[in-house]
Amino acid sequence: MSSPNLDRTALATRLTEAFRARVTDGHWPLGSKIPTEPELVEWSGAGRNTVREAISSLVQSGILRREQGRGTFVLSVSDLRSSVSRRAAATSRRDCLELRLALDAASARIAAVRRTDDDAARLTTLLDERRQAWSGGDVHERIRADSALHRAVVGATHNPLLEEVYDGLLGMFEEVQLHDVAGDTDDLAQLHADLIGAIVARDATAAAATMSALLQPMINELDPPE
Template sequence: MPRPHFDRSALSTRVTDLFRSQVTDGTWPLGSKIPTESELVAWSGAGRNTVREAIGSLVQAGILRREQGRGTFVVSTSDLRSSVSRRVAATSRRDSLELRLALDAAAARIAAVRRTEADTERLAALLHEREHAWAGGDAHERVRADSALHRAVVGATHNLLMQDVYDGLLGVFEEVQLHDVAGETDALAQLHADLVEAIVDGDPDRAAATMSTLLQPMINGAEPATPS
């Protein structure tokens, strides 16, 4: 009987698809650290080289990112998100902030109309977490807490497409924001409280205006975009 042909490329594709499904179904959430290579070998039953190739494919696609000494993290949940994110990452700080303002202001306006009781409770909890993060002084923790609050505003729109696009751009927005969180005090604390209040009160105009007040000064202070 002839020995069956072992198609390694097909196996690598299957393992890549398996890992991708862990991202798309939320088992490996956006921002999370994936299991170690050894754990993935044991879990998938594939060889170490195949696992390494699968992870490399998702890194190349922009879905995963390796961080030296820390591990591999989920930075996008789809190829579409990663391609948009890479395009935005190549633009100026001002362009990125203007895009964020467009999305955040629209989300705040919609959230003020559609927010549920669960949304309002989540916004209040995340506002408190943001205040706590600023007291700690760690810049990355401040960015994480601020992003969580802004993502919750987008979540309160209950617009899945908007959430998908926003999550795909979040990594770029966070890199830009590191520039703005180094101060001893949080100059934007009251505006964030005002934002949550406007959404909870169901006031779309005030919610959108508050978001603009939050972000427009950063845009004004950024270098003008270079004409293409």
């Protein structure tokens, strides 16, 4: 006869993989809030403790992130992304911004060459959503809208490895950016419009230069590295 503890551990392992599959197959998209604990209990048929154990396992692996008072969100969709995210978590603001500049500028250049008509339409829509987000004072909504736009630029490269690495760093980029979006006005609105305009126009040089104009000033205002 098997031990009840072994049975519960096996069930938790299966449930963890079932939840992981919801992430990897897109049912729980990157950045989205996953169902509540009671909803997961109902969906899975497992007990509350087993559901908690499965969620905790994915939080520890970097796939999910708990936010006090807000819920649990998809932070990464693969082990590569989560390992990159964990490594990046201890980095400085300068290191983070320099890495983001390298990735975002390269992505903008490639996206301008490879973007499809669907990509162009999506970028235009997300640019408008970003603009609308600044009409309210919710910094988390501003971060979400800004990240969605930058992530769509990376998506327009159609380079899956670049997308995977970028997604692993997105949570860190968002944390570093929090104080940059707290102002009453969006001082970077025009540069974002110029960026998307350059990508839509397939002007790779202008796209990369505009991305640099967005991020380099944030690096310049920091103290030089020792």
